[in-house]
């Protein structure tokens with residue numbers, strides 16, 4: 001009798017039984033993980049779905065099934081916290097078996113471990129295959145800290161998160177969470193040389209293609225680092241020599257420009273180095289490479305924080321963003337502030353008239369769901385909906401009484417910039433291309449970060465859109481690109497590939513070549529890599545002997 005309910009319940013599971021565990025002696029299942037079973041006692045206080053998500057189920061002891069509810073459910077991510085004690089202070093990392101019913105529903109999968117009030121976070125991971133158990137390995141050395149972590153010996157929970165890319169329900173499975181010492185070891189010089197030789201041999205067999213938009217983002221306004229011998233001429237020549245035909249250069253923020261501007265103050269970094277737009281443009285003309293001027297939106301300056309005076313002025317004028325706790329963000333400007341909007345528009349229009357081939361929006365979004373709750377945003381929101389908000393900001397936060405109206409307001413405040421810049425540039429600088437770097441999920445970016453980029457495509461305000469598809473997984477890249485293709489209409493889709501952002505140890509030439517082939521096989525005619533710098537230049541020569549001939 002006691003087995004009957006379990007048998008009946010078992011038939012409802014979708015995830016198949018997992019592998020029985022690794023034979024490798026360096027791998028050991030985490031003891032507290034094996035205690036997780038379907039009994040109520042085991043579940044209580046252990047598994048915490050994020051708001052809007054369904055409770056985890058236990059396929060068998062130590063194996064969980066996580067029902068992903070994306071159909072008719074506005075959640076941006078499927079996420080669960082599972083309490084279990086982990087100590088990897090003497091181990092190289094953890095590994096686990098992962099099963100995914102439908103990878104196309106996710107734009108990103110991530111694994112975290114909680115320690116104290118902070119989290120150890122991984123680079124997004126992806127399985128090699130769908131509907132098969134795949135082993136995922138997380139090296140301790142690849143973890144980043146978010147918040148205040150107490151140490152690798154005091155991990156109290158894991159978190160598994162999948163960001164929405166689709167509108168269908170699916171299921172993921174998680175099993176055999178294990179300690180491991182079998183992480184990828186650093187290759188010796190000789191091993192590395194052998195790997196690179198084999199990669200080059202394979203890369204040379206790949207076909208090239210004509211008529212592609214082959215581009216790089218360049219985060220530095222000074223080309224390859226700004227050293228006297230590595231300025232714009234070398235930066236552009238290295239692209240041209242290796243089969244690229246466009247560069248997108250970060251020449252402006254909201255509080256500074258790296259060229260002579262009547263709208264934005266000059267960057268203090270420019271002193272003694274001259275107008276970077278003119279220098280870059282001269283090199284682009286010389287080598288026949290398109291120049292697209294990339295401007296950050298609603299953020300005063302770069303990570304160098306040389307924008308103190310500008311940030312102080314923004315604070316004085318009441319332009320700073322405020323989060324839901326009432327704290328001002330020192331470098332971020334309020335997207336719904338009309339004075340800020342005017343300046344952003346004028347800066348883009350001025351840029352478009354400087355003889356560039358295109359202008360490029362970046363960070364054209366809100367910081368997250370927790371901004372902007374400044375006084376001005378509240379006033380403008382209340383004016384838009386025609387009533388006062390009873391409980392601020394609670395009513396506007398996810399799950400609040402006015403969450404939908406607030407999401408519309410946030411998205412519209414961002415859209416207003418793109419729409420007006422497009423209207424002005426089409427008239428005042430016709431022929432200049434308009435593009436944007438965007439997050440990668442057509443169905444959740446509007447709600448999550450107020451970035452309604454599929455609308456900008458449908459309305460024809462953009463000529464080209466570059467979703468930041470920063471994954472190493474060809475499977476996930478393919479699924480992202482397919483969802484994006486369906487959303488962009490006639491606008492050129494140019495996927496952003498994160499060569500600088502891939503984790504340590506990744507064979508960058510092989511991965512770049514694989515991803516170029518994924519993009520081509522999807523029927524697309526362009527891609528853009530992040531980021532053009534001295535470290536990546538050496539990979540380009542190898543690609544030039546294969547898919548970029």
Ligand SMILES: [Zn+2]
Pocket residue numbers: 320321322334335336337372373374375376377378
């Ligand atoms: Zn605001």
